[in-house]
Amino acid sequence: MTRSSLRGALALLAALWAVGATGLVAFAVPADAGGSDTTWSVVPADANGPDGRSVIDVELAGGQEVTEHVAVINRSTKPVVFAIDANDGYLTAKGYFDMRPSDATPADGGAWIEAPDKVTIPAGATSVVPVKISVPGNVTPGDHPAGVTASVETISGQVRVQNRVGVRVNIRVTGAYVAKVAVTGLRTEYTWSWNPFAAGSVDVTYTVANVGNIRLAPDSRVRTSAFVGESGWDDTSEAKTREIMPGGSREFTARVTGVWPMGPITTNVVAIPSPAGKSLPGITAERVAIDTMVWALPWPQLALLALLILVFLAIRVTRSRRRRRIEKLVELRAEQMRVMRA
Template identity: 70%
Template sequence: MSRSRSLAVGAILLFATVAFATPSHADTTWSVVPSSADGPDGRGVIDLELAGGQQVVEHVAVVNRSTQPVEFAIDANDGYLTAKGYFDMRVSDAAPTDGGAWVEVPDKVMIAAGATSVVPVTVSIPRNATPGDHPVGVTASLDTVSGQVRVQNRVGVRMNIRVTGEYVAKLTVSGVRAEYTGSWNPFAAGSVEVTYTVTNAGNVRVVTDNSILTSTIAGDSRQADTSAVRAREIMPGASRTFSAQVHGAWPLGPIGATISAVPSLAGKPLPGVTAQRAAAVVTLWALPWSQLALVALLVLAFFAVRGIPAWRRRRIEKLILRHRPQEA
């Protein structure tokens, strides 16, 4: 994560209890957890539901587990989910454009060895804020420099800010691609690999449960997408690409694949809000090459079996004629 003109890399660990820094701070460890004004309160994340124009002061506790005093940089920025579904936040030198812009924290905090500091986090919702979810991360970080490389180690807390208003839970499915892989065994069915993208077209966080239905003239086969990211949530406006394999598909011409994405709300329940499911269909052709090859071999074998006796008879007749005594 770049913070200066020098080459920089970064590491962020949200919800972690302890972070280990780079060699110059090899013995520096710290943790960041949600807190009340009096100290850590046992929460794993900070969930807020606020109206436009409302302000609230939350807290995070930064614990210096080291044997020396350390000055930590405090940062708040927009949150997002990685391709694997893990929460992360924008780099500290990137200006926030969403919920991170509504959060105010002190720039730095000096913490004595083994001590805990409660840091205020002021959240001010603009009056014209868009209803729905606006994820934010709050971190305590420590920079180390080695040559031209700067490493920023960040440990933080996730904050889910939900602005009240008209909530919409909706998914779309797009970018569907399907590829058939046949079996070398003509007596075994092949598989269909389907890749597709699910987009959260609503304004609240959802968890999508996906399934794939393949249809051939031999019948239908439904299979749940059990890929590792299936149960991960999708942020408003964000997309996630899934890839799954459906087994038991026979190559009998056209194969239809229907992808269904059934969302459920993430976070606090929203009475009266129904998540809208989405679906997309793609058709591919699969020809029974291994079965055709088997038929061709059987046909060749049939003619070979029928032709061998006739060939043998002709050969014997030639031998008899060759050795028959010539008339005087």
Template identity: 70%
Template sequence: MLPKSRPRGAPALLAALTALLQAAGVTVLVALTTMTALVAVVAVAAPAGADTTWSVVPADANGPDGRTVIDIELPAGQQVTEHIAVVNRSTQPVDFAIDANDGYLTSKGYFDMRPPEATPVDGGSWIKVPDKVTIAAGATTVVPITVTIPQNATPGDHPAGVTASVDAISGQVRVHNRVGVRLNIRVNGTFAAKVTVNDVHTAYTWSWNPFTPGTVEVTYTLANTGNVRLAPDSRILTSTIAGENGWDDTSEAKAREIMPGGSRTFTAHVTGTWPLGPIGTTIMAIPSPAGKPLPGVTAERVAIDTTVWAIPWPQLTLLLLLVIAVLTLRLTSIRRRRRIEKLIILNSRGTPLGT
């Protein structure tokens, strides 16, 4: 089953506004650009009745070759020819525009590509592709892409992508749909896997149950200051007089990369930490290179220490309630004893009760 793209968010809002303008007798044509995440196989259907669906995958000269991305590693000044396969799954011929541009990661760590109107300035500018291809209904066309590394290219990773796209009209909204393949371009040379930890913020959350420890929330930013893609491992340690607690990122998000010059913000929750005054917190990051191993490259661990104070309010409240309860019981016991003593004295004197 191939997913179909529909205008959502801003396109839907613009469509609603356009309808209102049309009701007033005003003709409006709005151009929008939509972008799908670049993965190995993605299919998009244009809005309205065109029902255009297609996919783009890495290929060799004969057709799709089973790869999910195209990895290229060359020294500066070298050239290589790769291929993508564009599969027209529609019931009519389609003209596809072919575009190459720089790649980047979204705030959540997903790969994307700069819009076609943006001029590439890095790896995308090294790629030569045909402007467009016309593909018959149900047919597959292999498109050659030539990557030429400049002589002055800096060593390291230069992400890029190649897309096949079509324009479609949905009402009065023009939507640009594109599907593409990611290119991991790596220029040979001296590689550096480095990361810094910035913008560290810690906070403590108490448990409503005084017999249950609370949670330390740590928000921090990892910045890739090297020249290769990183998939860093992170570990958070908290320390109190009651002992240490640790947190390891076991989520899928930890495998998402950070591009050279890029950064990502993470949030960790260290549970099982008792609020016993100052809580020492250590954030450790290991800048593990993403993709192919890099022999001889040492990824140095980075550690940042910080402290957050946590006063044991639930435990102090419980202690206060216990003290009040004990004092209340004691006062009640004293009053009861005095009442009994008074009754005994009155009874021994023969004084009627209530006198």
């Protein structure tokens, strides 16, 4: 192996190790460790066992603390030692909740959680793990997402894989709540229909950022205004129910159909956020509107018009030539008759 090949192999091995060091967190569902017979799940609990919740929601003032519990259920046929970890939570690009890797130092809500480092659970048994949440006295009011996981490490070749199953912990610090969004990056593109008798569509892309301090669930209204009327689009998909964390943002797309290309088309986007999770009486987020304009000329319709004009001209030319030919034949026949009479 040459030196350059050796460096490439080492770099590939390092990349595989980094990729395999931590797996994504599965929340509230059973998981297995790399295809082995180790299967487990983690759910919210009280001191006696699972309590039916899907997430842990706590609301505390700065300086307060509370002890929650998670139940780690070993569904395997052998005893398993699970590593317990707490860290900050975040949302993926698709809006799903996840946690920072276990080797990352928590900087927010995850740093306020204390739990045992490890727990050994017999086959088929359930262990209730206490989770102490202590909020510092000088933190910013609002939502500080976190999570608690139980994990098992496996070795596949030379790659270490950490399989984690966790419970989401929504920590809300009381105080002056701010519900506010910003809409940026609005882009529009017109798509013509191949059928000149059908309208086209406007593809809209925009970003909604949560610039407040509580989780928000956005809803959107997209309207287009053109020379021949207005069209609209409402987000009826499940995507609108996925929240945006404080300081986070999400990109949205929409397709407004039934838009005729008759020159300038104005697109208006209105973001309508509402607090996610526990209701907050008196807290509402203001609607934020942004608009832009795109030009769309009726090329298919103009092409059809041009074709009709060409057909019309061709018919006129053909008729004119036919008329002249008939006139010449009539003149020739008349000339022949004169010759015959003479």
